[in-house]
Amino acid sequence: MELTLPIAAAVLGAALLHAAWNTLIKASEDKELDTYAVAAGCGLIAVLLLPFLPAPARASWPWLAGSAAVHILYFVLLAGAYRYGELSYVYPIMRGGGPMIVAASAAAVFAETLGGSQWLGVLLICGGIVAFAAGAHDRRATLFALANAAVIGAYTLIDAQGVRASGAPASYTLWFFAANALVIAAMGMLRRGNAVPRYLGRHWQRALLGGACSVGAYAIALWAMTRAPVALVAVLRETSVIFAAVLAALVLKEKLTRRRLFATGAVLAGLILLKI
DSSP states (O other): OOOOOOOOOOHHHHHHHHHHHHHHHHSSSOOHHHHHHHHHHHHHHHHGGGGGGGOOOOGHHHHHHHHHHHHHHHHHHHHHHHHSHHHHHHHHHHHHHHHHHHHHHHHHHHHHOOOOOHHHHHHHHHHHHHHHHHOOOHHHHHHHHHHHHHHHHHHHHHHHHHHHHHSSSHHHHHHHHHHHHOOOOHHHHHHTTTHHHHHHHHHHHHHHHHHHHHHHHHHHHHHHTTTOOOHHHHHHHGGGHHHHHHHHTTTTTOOOOOHHHHHHHHHHHHHHHHOO
């Protein structure tokens, strides 16, 4: 397996889609409800497409269930991070931390090893995350973001195993989003009650837009993991931190400070070295 130019281009497109739906949630009036709405949008899109695709192989079902369970924690931590911190602060911490876990675990899980320059990339990513975490920020935002980085690393490893065992990357992705939507909707009803369906009724366009971006981003990433080394795909898709920094400045009017520019550049340089 190798990371060819077409696969790399597809993963970069997925990175942009991922940054876009996270920007959508950060810009919402209620981060928690918008998180439920995007999950519901993902589920609806999946249910509409599943009848046209074959079922994933039975060997992938345990991985599918495990991923759906871990993603519950992901959405909870995501809403918490955006409640207390700016997109340009918490997003790079969340997305930059996950690839380090994947890169460190790839040798044991997938028999994929990294070279010296790639480990230098890991250190640069660490430095970038430390730079983002420095300064006056709500401690709760940092804790939510760091916890979610660990969750992202965990579900990336789970889904890489599952999608390779499925024999059908698109089906695996859609079944995941369908199952995840049911669990997230149930959790939302328990936490917020009728506010969830009322919010969906008012903002169904946002739900579908965010859902389409989320499904597309993850489907591309999982497909790429069946064609290229998992560690390389995992870190390349986290160039979404650069897209997020730009969207935060253009859409949310967040300040792109010199420190954040340096930190973003360090994360990007680390991701590039990991790809070499």
